């Protein structure tokens with residue numbers, strides 16, 4: 001059993017299989033991270049780097065020309081109090097990070113904030129109910145036990161009340177206490193249309209499963225050195241290795257998938273840690289290289305048997321890509337909040353998460369406190385970005401402002417459209433001669449209406465909290481900047497409209513499964529995806545193990 | 555969502571503009587290395603205008619920021635050239651030597667640079683230096699006095715986050 005990639009999806013399926021007694025080999029392109037020594041949060045220069053990237057921890061990809069920016073949507077352009085309008089051009093462009101991801105054991109979860117959300121059940125039936133996107137070939141009820149299992153492995157801390165995402169059992173851990181900034185925002189209140197609750201977080205509110213509780217350092221996106229953040233390396237991978245059934249090979253990049261006869265994948269080619277190219281035959285191949293690299297690998301594996309790429313019989317591989325539709329508004333409160341302390345994104349507002357809750361467009365969104373995601377948790381970013389000036393006046397202003405930045409972030413549904421997809425770049429190749437993925441992205445009007453609602457609401461929340469002076473706003477109208485990327489290998493019932501079935505199994509290639517974010521048929525209304533990826537991967541793992549005659553080991 | 559709105563590196567377009575305007579030298583050998591006193595002293599003076607000492611925290615140069623900036627140029631040709639050109643430009647605006655100016659005059663020049671067209675040499679130089687200097691200065695604990703920040707986030711975290 002071979003798993004490609006050890007991010008949210010690859011690690012969860014590897015754990016499920018390994019803990020069922022199946023021998024698993026996991027090939028990971030990126031390096032392994034050691035939380036205690038690789039993360040920099042105990043160093044004086046901790047803030048200088050957003051994340052300690054190691055060699056090969058970033059993939060290589062390209063963007064196709066993006067859309068022209070229009071005057072009528074100019075209110076959605078990103079700006080900053082010091083630099084002015086950020087994107088001065090006429091076209092939408094990728095941000096510096098573009099597709100935010102990490103290659104490494106644990107994948108992008110090493111960098112993630114750790115919000116641990118279940119999808120709104122209505123977000124899984126977008127085609128039947130609203131005529132957009134596609135239906136999931138399984139229901140919330142089908143997924144619920146696997147959500148529970150994923151939450152237990154990760155150690156999710158969450159609040160007692162969470163309807164309409166009904167639960168069969170409470171969260172494994174109680175919710176975290178709110179920070180001062182969250183308490184301030186909570187006062188904006190349900191009466192004004194914003195009900196704030198504790199966010200469900202993959203961060204331990206108590207010691208759990210041999211890992212210590214969070215100490216509220218506010219820097220999950222720089223890598224958690226305590227191992228309390230539930231990234232895939234310290235949870236699923238750690239547990240899978242403990243079974244002795246997982247062989248993990250970091251620094252090992254899969255180059256292509258070789259189809260065989262009888263609708264079965266025969267083998268894969270990969271580059272090992274020494275740089276040698278090898279071939280490995282596989283009984284079952286599970287792909288979990290992420291929503292950009294999985295479609296790329298399938299498309300780049302075209303050969304005589306599969307001229308359009310593997311599993312691309314219906315020309316669906318790469319289509320239906322969905323990106324992060326996001327907005328954030330940052331302001332400076334006029335009371336001390338110590339907003340550089342606490343658990344990132346500790347509170348959330350779900351009031352507009354239902355697919356019909358935003359006027360004039362289908363698809364919801366959510367709001368959360370986002371100083372960490374906006375990187376306003378240390379003096380460098382305050383000094384560089386939100387406290388204008390220099391000289392002695394700047395020093396004084398910084399001392400006054402520090403700890404008072406409040407960012408409201410919004411993430412919204414992204415409906416699939418024909419102009420948003422991944423294909424292979426016709427010219428650019430990697431070191432091994434494999435064409436790079438090329439991301440095409442387009443924001444149609446429904447997305448822009450949603451984004452405008454998100455912008456207005458973020459501003460309103462700050463205003464209601466008494467924060468009037470905005471210092472920065474950033475959105476994905478003028479930048480492609482995606483932390484949550486899904487689709488590209490959609491799951492569904494109809495092989496003509498999808499790549500895999502509800503168990504992530506290719507409609508054509510019987511021993512090929514996919515367990516990463518690429519299989520999502522719709523994005524949800526701003527929910528963070530890892531927990532859903534993990535739940536789906538556990539479900540697939542159980543299905544495979546059952547098929548092979550294995551049972552979960554108690 | 556993570557981002558940094560500042561583009562602190564010279565873009566291709568900006569480099570080209572500087573080349574076309576004849577600001578970038580064609581004969582690089584005619585240039586003095588950036589770590590020569592000529593540049594170091596100007597850079598120091600500039601950085602201490604951007605980040606002077608006050609009664610709580612030291613100046614940029616007291617924390618060695620000028621040297622760190624010069625060290626950073628060794629692997630970045632465009633940055634190295636920007637610093638050389640910027641320092642020469644400052645001297646040119648100062649009748650030969652920026653370091654001879656009194657603080658109010660230095661401040662006046664920096665204010666002008668800050669307002670200049672964002673693709674011009676003075677603005678590119680000012681914005682890049684401000685950006686880099688703030689990063690280097692505020693990564694030193696000696697600069698944190700008065701902020702309510704006593705130590706890096708770990709290993710102790712902020713257990714008092716609710717107060």
Ligand SMILES: Cc1cc2nc3c(=O)[nH]c(=O)nc-3n(C[C@H](O)[C@H](O)[C@H](O)COP(=O)(O)OP(=O)(O)OC[C@H]3O[C@@H](n4cnc5c(N)ncnc54)[C@H](O)[C@@H]3O)c2cc1C
Pocket residue numbers: 004005006007008009010027028029030100101102103104105106107108109111112113114115116117221252253254255288289290291293297483484485515516517518528529530531533555556
């Ligand atoms: C800054 C940031 C913040 C985020 N915050 C949250 C959050 O709070 N909550 C949440 O739920 N989600 C969050 N996310 C998103 C979340 O991390 C991703 O959605 C999730 O990790 C995707 O899982 P995946 O398995 O699809 O891919 P990934 O986790 O990206 O894993 C893919 C893995 O495959 C490997 N790989 C790729 N190609 C190959 C190859 N050819 N051979 C071998 N290996 C290969 C990669 O190296 C990588 O390790 C965040 C992401 C980022 C970047």
Ligand code: SF4
Pocket residue numbers: 203204213214215216217218219220221223224225226227228229342343344711
């Ligand atoms: S806030 Fe908590 S979970 Fe996040 S990095 Fe710090 S200690 Fe880890």
